[in-house]
Amino acid sequence: MYDTAREVVLNLVYLVERYGFVLNGARSYYTNRSQPPLLSSMVLAIYSATGDLGFVKKSFPSLLKEHSFWMSDVHKVAIRDNHGRIHNLARYQAMWNKPRPESATTDEQVASKIASASDKKIFYQQVASAAESGWDFSSRWMRSEKMWPT
Numbered sequence: 573m574y575d576t577a578r579e580v581v582l583n584l585v586y587l588v589e590r591y592g593f594v595l596n597g598a599r600s601y602y603t604n605r606s607q608p609p610l611l612s613s614m615v616l617a618i619y620s621a622t623g624d625l626g627f628v629k630k631s632f633p634s635l636l637k638e639h640s641f642w643m644s645d646v647h648k649v650a651i652r653d654n655h656g657r658i659h660n661l662a663r664y665q666a667m668w669n670k671p672r673p674e675s676a677t678t679d680e681q682v683a684s685k686i687a688s689a690s691d692k693k694i695f696y697q698q699v700a701s702a703a704e705s706g707w708d709f710s711s712r713w714m715r716s717e718k719m720w721p722t
Contacts, residue, residue: 574622581614581631588634593641596704601673605666605704609642611635666700669693675703 584594584607594611596602615631618624641647642662649661670693671679679699683692 574618577614578618578622578624578627581611581618584611584614585631585634588638588641593638604668605664605700606641607704608664608706609638609662611638664701664704666697666704668700669697671696672700672703 583598587594587598588611591603594607594609596605596607611631612635615628615635619628643660646665646667647662649663650658651661652658671677671683679696682699683695686692686695
């Protein structure tokens with residue numbers, strides 16, 4: 573299904589060209605957070621299977637654009653190792669401080685236990701960042717519904 577995979581990746585390339593990154597989902601309310609940065613790995617996998625250099629050349633500007641998104645001040649974290657060298661890492665950092673539209677009721681219920689308005693904004697930003705990482709908050713993966721916070 574190389575043609576299908578190629579078209580899926582080209583759709584993601586379009587999202588990078590339009591929005592500057594791969595949206596967390598193809599819905600307008602996901603323009604505030606991205607997918608995990610796997611587009612370059614997808615392009616490499618298709619190239620490795622097909623040898624389609626034209627596909628790589630077409631995708632390359634978008635890969636650079638996505639890399640710039642992840643290395644922007646919003647996402648970049650600089651750390652110093654034990655030898656004094658600086659290393660730049662990227663972190664999930666959704667650009668959102670309200671309940672997530674797809675989970676607003678749950679987010680509002682949890683946030684209702686937080687007294688400070690500024691702490692609620694931090695909570696909303698952090699839960700959106702966790703969702704940006706690809707973490708699935710669904711209870712369907714849990715053995716017991718009692719494990720899900722209420």
